[in-house]
Amino acid sequence: MVTVKEVKIDGESIHVFNGSIYIFESSSGYTLELDIIVSEIVEKKYKLEENLILEIELEDGRQINSIMHSQSISGGLPQLNLYCELDTLEEYQDFKMVNENDLVFPKIEEGITLEDIRKYEMPNEKVTLKLKLPIDQSEWLNKLKGKELAGIVKEAIYDYWEKHKMK
Structure with a gap:
């Protein structure tokens, strides 16, 4: 399974409490999806932005540099759901595949509380x-x-x- 090590948005490193990167398969094609639990400050800063430049470093050393789009996702913890269209799946053979019919998405909120997040960065x-x-x-x-x-x-x-x- 592919694991995210570090994420930079528009050149700024952000603290990721937990996250998952996977391929979403739908009738219209494939998208690379990045779901991450972040602080409330980071969520507020980026959730309404249409296009973000992402640098994603994976645990195995691979780098993914892409312009990604943000979409709202409901949940109890502050999070970002970022995605970009994929033309080919060659580079992503070892990524988890999620199908639009399954709708079994990775559970990234488990084991993290809002109190844990606010200990790291408290919004005003x-x-x-x-x-x-x-x-x-x-x-x-x-x-x-x-x-x-x-x-x-x-x-x-x-x-x-x-x-x-x-x-």
Whole structure:
């Protein structure tokens, strides 16, 4: 079975938590498919891009360089499904073959949790809060820079979370 060692998208190395590369056979032809579990940040960055330049290094040392297309795939973990059309199967004889009638796709989510992914790379979300505070606290907060304020709120939430999550 062919195993992916490293993936670069548009020249940037990305961390792959798990993945599978295979040939998808349909009535319209063959496509090379790459399904990978990535961080939420990587998924957000690339999932809407139409054309991506991929450099895929396989465990056996082979390199695949191709322009691939992204398509949405449903699942619980952040992932990318990338594909490109194939004219010939000569180079891919040892790749797993998936037929459109079988629909038995490789299971790449097993053994990985969202918590594992977020330990590696935690995404940040912009949050807007409306609070009613005493004027002195309000004035003090308005003097802080955004990064300082974010750090204070983050620390306060983590402290509160640690005290109350086990109860």
